[in-house]
Amino acid sequence: DQQVKQNSPSLSVQEGRISILNCDYTNSMFDYFLWYKKYPAEGPTFLISISSIKDKNEDGRFTVFLNKSAKHLSLHIVPSQPGDSAVYFCAASRRFGNEKLTFGTGTRLTIIP
Amino acid sequence: DVKVTQSSRYLVKRTGEKVFLECVQDMDHENMFWYRQDPGLGLRLIYFSYDVKMKEKGDIPEGYSVSREKKERFSLILESASTNQTSMYLCASSFLGGSYNEQFFGPGTRLTVL
Numbered sequence: 001d002q003q004v005k006q007n008s009p010s011l012s013v014q015e016g017r018i019s020i021l022n023c024d025y026t027n028s029m030f031d032y033f034l035w036y037k038k039y040p041a042e043g044p045t046f047l048i049s050i051s052s053i054k055d056k057n058e059d060g061r062f063t064v065f066l067n068k069s070a071k072h073l074s075l076h077i078v079p080s081q082p083g084d085s086a087v088y089f090c091a092a093s094r095r096f097g098n099e100k101l102t103f104g105t106g107t108r109l110t111i112i113p
Numbered sequence: 114d115v116k117v118t119q120s121s122r123y124l125v126k127r128t129g130e131k132v133f134l135e136c137v138q139d140m141d142h143e144n145m146f147w148y149r150q151d152p153g154l155g156l157r158l159i160y161f162s163y164d165v166k167m168k169e170k171g172d173i174p175e176g177y178s179v180s181r182e183k184k185e186r187f188s189l190i191l192e193s194a195s196t197n198q199t200s201m202y203l204c205a206s207s208f209l210g211g212s213y214n215e216q217f218f219g220p221g222t223r224l225t226v227l
Contacts, residue, residue, distance in 0.1 A: 032214055034213055043117070043203055043218030043220050044156070044203070045218070046215050046217070049212075049213040089156060093213070093214040095214075099144055099163075099209070099214045100146075100158060101214060101216055103148075103155045104155055105154060106155050
């Protein structure tokens with residue numbers, strides 16, 4: 001049972017435009033949502049997170065939006081840069097009792113110069 | 114800076130061999146995790162540990178075992194490697210009760226089983 005889903009395996013965006021990566025989840029008990037970025041032959045690195053009590057969190061060019069009623073989150077990157085080309089994973093976690101992260105399948109973002 | 118290191122970046126083994134993948138973290142994290150990453154399947158949790166000598170099965174533990182004798186070290190063992198265990202293996206660690214349960218990852222080990 002895939003509790004966290006990223007339905008777009010890949011996305012291509014022109015440099016300077018907005019990149020929007022989407023993630024859906026099924027478990028309403030999740031408290032935390034995180035986005036990780038992964039380059040080939042490297043481990044994932046943390047990008048941005050949001051708590052279930054918020055609907056938006058912003059960090060520089062990166063903004064994460066959470067729609068709890070739709071069980072949907074999205075990552076916006078504005079403006080997109082060539083260095084943003086990577087695989088992006090969303091992940092979710094509960095606050096107490098279980099500190100595992102449940103990951104989505106990833107979206108490969110390619111920024112076209 | 115948190116540092117998670119893995120013993121090998123690339124490894125080639127033969128079917129039936131016993132394989133050890135080592136992971137060390139230097140930030141005194143309580144939690145440690147082993148994942149494998151395969152195209153189209155994302156990161157799947159194999160085993161995790163909340164404390165020394167403690168281990169719990171993740172989503173895909175079959176064919177694997179783990180060992181945590183010291184807090185900073187978490188080993189993944191493939192008792193008898195098979196070709197379907199060819200994958201990228203990622204180790205991660207986190208603080209107990211850390212912010213958003215954020216995990217810090219090592220660089221990964223690309224294992225090929227022939």
